[in-house]
Amino acid sequence: MTEKKVVGIDEAGRGPVIGSMFIGGFMVEESRLDEVEGLGVKDSKKLSDKKREDLAEKLREVGKPFLKEITASEIDDLREVMSLNEIEIQGFTDVIERSDADKIIVDLPEPDGDRFINKMKRELPASFSDREFIAEHEADDNFPIVSAASIIAKSARENHVDELKEKYGYDFKSGYPHDKPTINFLEDYLEEKGELPPETRLSWSTAERIVKENSQKSFDEF
Structure with missing residues (x-):
């Protein structure tokens, strides 16, 4: 029997007026979750740039990172027909579908977790309907797998800003x-x-x- 895969999802660059938004995902087999926590990924917002880059490198050796970039012009175009939360859902579901994980944990950008999960499921293939979903506020602090996803997203966003x-x-x-x-x-x-x-x-x-x-x-x- 194959082992369950868990993916964490978070975003970086939701609010800036310059640059892209990045959705980060990080996936491991369930048995390696302690390994992710052992790297010290918690409180990813408080990490120095160097520490974050070091951790992003180490994470790639433990599991599989995923990244979705949504450019400024794409955000502008999409906002004519949907909200920023809906744009974020599209980014989240893109990463979830590519990961094909059994358990999905996301950092919640809305008040109601169950409602947000149902919105994501509507965007995903039917095969995801019976998978385990968790959507919580401050998931990037409470779940190391989401902290890891936050590091992947934040690292991409910082590199993007540096290039600009x-x-x-x-x-x-x-x-x-x-x-x-x-x-x-x-x-x-x-x-x-x-x-x-x-x-x-x-x-x-x-x-x-x-x-x-x-x-x-x-x-x-x-």
Whole structure:
């Protein structure tokens, strides 16, 4: 009898105005769950960049990572017909289907876990209807397999952001709307190029506000 496979799922980059969102998955055989915990993957949000990269490397030796990138332009297009939570569900189910795991544990982005599980099942092939699903808040802290998935997603997101900083020769910090260097970068780029960088989520209110203020400024100057 083949051993049960368990997959953890989490995302990174849900809220930034710059860059892609990444859905990370990590799968192991059930007997290796202690091995994952033994690597010290808990509290993945508190890890230094170096520690996270080291753990991502070690995890690849223990189990199988999965990654789904949803670009800024894809997010913008999809948001015309669905919510961000629904976009996330599509990312989650893409990873779940590819993993073909027997037990699925996800970090819950909505209030109701059972409802979220049913939404995922509707997106998945019928063969997944009788598999075991767990969807909980703070699953990335409570389940090491989800902590591992969080590390895979966060590592991909950080590398993506680093590539963008290199591409534009500007350290815009996190890419989140609360970060002043992020806003400065977008405002300066728009001023110089007449449009926002292609990796900007144009449907974000932050991007809309920057464009509106720039247009108003141009009109005032005119």
